[in-house]
Amino acid sequence: xxxxxxxxxxxxxxxxxxxxxxxxxxxxxxxxxxxxxxxxxxxxxxxxxxxxxxxxxxxxxxxxxxxxxxxxxxxxxxxxxxxxxxxxxxxxxxx
Amino acid sequence: xxxxxxxxxxxxxxxxxxxxxxxxxxxxxxxxxxxxxxxxxxxxxxxxxxxxxxxxxxxxxxxxxxxxxxxxxxxxxxxxxxxxxxxxxxxxxxxxxxxxxxxxxxxxxxxxxxxxxxxxxxxxxxxxxxxxxxxxxxxxxxxxxxxxxxxxxxxxxxxxxxxxxxxxxxxxxxxxxxxxx
Numbered sequence: 001x002x003x004x005x006x007x008x009x010x011x012x013x014x015x016x017x018x019x020x021x022x023x024x025x026x027x028x029x030x031x032x033x034x035x036x037x038x039x040x041x042x043x044x045x046x047x048x049x050x051x052x053x054x055x056x057x058x059x060x061x062x063x064x065x066x067x068x069x070x071x072x073x074x075x076x077x078x079x080x081x082x083x084x085x086x087x088x089x090x091x092x093x094x095x
Numbered sequence: 096x097x098x099x100x101x102x103x104x105x106x107x108x109x110x111x112x113x114x115x116x117x118x119x120x121x122x123x124x125x126x127x128x129x130x131x132x133x134x135x136x137x138x139x140x141x142x143x144x145x146x147x148x149x150x151x152x153x154x155x156x157x158x159x160x161x162x163x164x165x166x167x168x169x170x171x172x173x174x175x176x177x178x179x180x181x182x183x184x185x186x187x188x189x190x191x192x193x194x195x196x197x198x199x200x201x202x203x204x205x206x207x208x209x210x211x212x213x214x215x216x217x218x219x220x221x222x223x224x225x226x227x228x229x230x231x232x233x234x235x236x237x238x239x240x241x242x243x244x245x246x247x248x249x250x251x252x253x254x255x256x257x258x259x260x261x262x263x264x265x266x267x268x269x270x271x272x273x274x275x276x
Binding site for chain 1: 119122123126130131134135138139144147148151152155156159210211214229232233234236254255257258261262264265268272
């Protein structure tokens with residue numbers, strides 16, 4: 001039970017889910033407890049790192065490739081932004 | 096409810112109603128609303144663009160196939176993520192896609208790009224039951240209750256996996272985080 005509560009508090013601290021008051025209390029407790037201090041700081045660093053990682057780039061090419069697949073399989077779906085030129089057919093000019 | 100959320104909720108309701116009435120063009124509207132989020136989620140789960148595009152397209156096609164069951168009751172987004180999740184798991188089982196993506200586009204300063212590669216690799220090495228809560232809660236910023244619904248587990252179980260996942264990721268990353276902090 002004690003372990004469960006410990007884990008819960010440390011995890012909430014790591015995820016910035018505690019109130020400022022409880023966070024201060026945790027930090028004060030951690031000042032005299034190296035193991036707690038280590039868990040709190042390293043787990044918070046993991047969460048902060050994950051939250052600041054760049055997002056995968058949803059490029060125009062990906063957007064249109066997926067849309068074209070939907071269009072091919074489902075029909076009648078119109079893109080709401082124009083397709084990039086390299087996705088468009090160009091008919092040879094006559095004359 | 097903030098204006099944006101209300102507008103999205105009304106738009107979602109409109110597209111779902113249209114789709115349930117047999118209008119396939121409504122799928123385009125839902126794709127506009129959720130395509131990017133589903134793509135990001137599948138990319139993070141699968142680790143490469145081609146598979147993420149496949150899984151995203153298939154997610155929306157499944158919505159179309161099951162459009163008769165659709166209800167505009169606010170649970171659509173959770174259901175959509177659940178479909179995407181099942182597709183990701185199927186793909187991972189088929190291909191054992193645990194390596195770094197060969198086509199990943201890492202932008203930004205060199206140090207950040209290196210960190211991203213390292214974290215992506217460490218995430219990919221985690222057991223799926225730890226990786227899923229980290230992707231949903233810490234990367235996609237999904238609330239614990241919704242993430243638990245997507246994963247079909249209780250909120251306490253989700254929190255427990257999240258805690259263990261964060262610890263496992265910390266142990267895998269070792270000194271990397273200290274060097275970059």
